[in-house]
Amino acid sequence: MPPQPPSNIAVSLLLLLLLLVSTAVEAHQRPSSSGSSALTEWRSAHASYYAADPEDSIGGACGFGDLGRNGYGMATAGLSESLFEKGAACGGCYEVRCVEELKYCLPGTSILVTATNFCAPNYGLPSDAGGVCNPPNHHFLMPIQAFEKIAIWKAGVMPIQYRRVKCVREGGVRFTIDGRGFFVTVLISNVAGAGDVTAVKIKGSNTGWLPMGRNWGQNWHISTDLNGQALSFELTSSDGVTLTSYNVAPKDWSFGKTFSGKQFPF
Known part of the structure; x- marks a missing residue:
């Protein structure tokens, strides 16, 4: 028996599915009202x-x-x-x-x-x-x-x-480490390029890469034991650029100190 052509209902459902996928992709690619890639126009x-x-x-x-x-x-x-x-x-x-x-x-x-x-x-x-x-x-x-x-x-x-x-900054990205015990917060400032930071990972010399959560503003936090370990950071900005700075803080770092890493291109 020869294959039957799809019904009108099946064709309509297929077209609707393609439309929904296209709309979802477009919405995902559309930048936010304040994202760095959005505002090339006034x-x-x-x-x-x-x-x-x-x-x-x-x-x-x-x-x-x-x-x-x-x-x-x-x-x-x-x-x-x-x-x-x-x-x-x-x-x-x-x-x-x-x-x-x-x-x-x-x-x-x-x-x-x-x-x-x-x-x-x-x-x-x-x-x-x-x-x-x-x-x-x-x-x-x-x-x-x-x-x-x-x-x-x-x-x-x-x-x-x-x-x-784009932001133009002198020197590298700054990491101000604070907290107490196993609770570590890091203020990230002096960021060039997009200027904002949307994701942060931290790595101790004895750990793998660990995601940090946004505490408030550009203060990020993690609850883990990083004492006695040199600290590295991986930052991602809103334009999708990722910057990795290794051994930003030495193993004898202490709370209240600020350290400098690499800088985003601008």
């Missing part, structure tokens, strides 16, 4: 500022601590929830410019800022009237020193354009 957002003393030790939700001492200075920004991505955006670099038709803009200017903080939403106010960092708003909260590079302070909350750019 996008719209808003910015506002806060008064900041350059002599202050300014912390933030990314954990970088004293931004001046750690090389970030005042060219920084707190990102709204829609951009911050629960800390995954920490360390990323953005070029920000004013929308030139506004009267308070400084024409032809832009500034490069690093994501070092979180601009928390205020759900007691609507997103278009006070809740500037509420989802789905894309908002940059900047020190006034950075804000005034692109606009006069009278602008207040101001429309801007932004795009993700």
